[in-house]
Amino acid sequence: MATGKTYKSFQYRNNLVWDTARRGRTSAPDKPDIEIGSPPEFKGEAGVWAPEEMLVAALNACMMLTFVSFAQGKRLEFVAYESAAEGLLANVDGKYRIVEVSVRPIVVLSSEADIEAARTIMAEVKANCFISNSITADVKLAPQFQMASDVPT
């Protein structure tokens, strides 16, 4: 008996125009443009998003959005979510690639009783985040759960 579920596919469009030296302007339909370019260590400028930073940002956000989606599905409410991420660009066999991204989310909850549910949801995030599934880097997820009452205001 076939139990296969049918999934839709989606397309994401981007446009890019070279500006000068090692930078350009990237755009997506109906979104604000972003200046993008090589980072200073590769002869670019500081103050402009680098592709490497965008990849790390995409992963960090995807993991948060996956958490938000699963939390909503399980009716878990949370007070705040903040996450620091760091990607490591290293040369492997003569080619540079992002080999590792560490993601350290801090989820603030209103009740001790929610910690277990939050932990369970977070354990599902990495395997279900679309960007995590799309990159070759080793993704290290190290979540922390805090009580709202313990967070200084």
Add this chain to the structure above:
Amino acid sequence: MATGKTYKSFQYRNNLVWDTARRGRTSAPDKPDIEIGSPPEFKGEAGVWAPEEMLVAALNACMMLTFVSFAQGKRLEFVAYESAAEGLLANVDGKYRIVEVSVRPIVVLSSEADIEAARTIMAEVKANCFISNSITADVKLAPQFQMASDVPT
């Protein structure tokens, strides 16, 4: 005899703060913040960069910046560079991931004599772009080369 070249590694940091519903604010040191969130097809809002769009933008820009770097190395001058890219998010074995990204750069050159050099450089771009090396998607690169004299002003 050891001929190994030593390569440096680099770190790229990101910070993310959840805002409301399925969106947040992503930041990198000294760069303008970007609103990021789920796309409308995953219960998010239009007008906010989605992680999927950021991944496609990162690849598109990385390929341009690799081209710019190689062109500079070979003293090839070009007049303009524009590139449309499209990423396909599809479900494979129950998990969504970006399975394919097509990148269609248009490079405008001032002389017919530069086409061959530009073509040779572009052929090296995919294998050397850091982001291309960091993702699992099938990257399809379809460049076009135009003469500045043929481009309507």
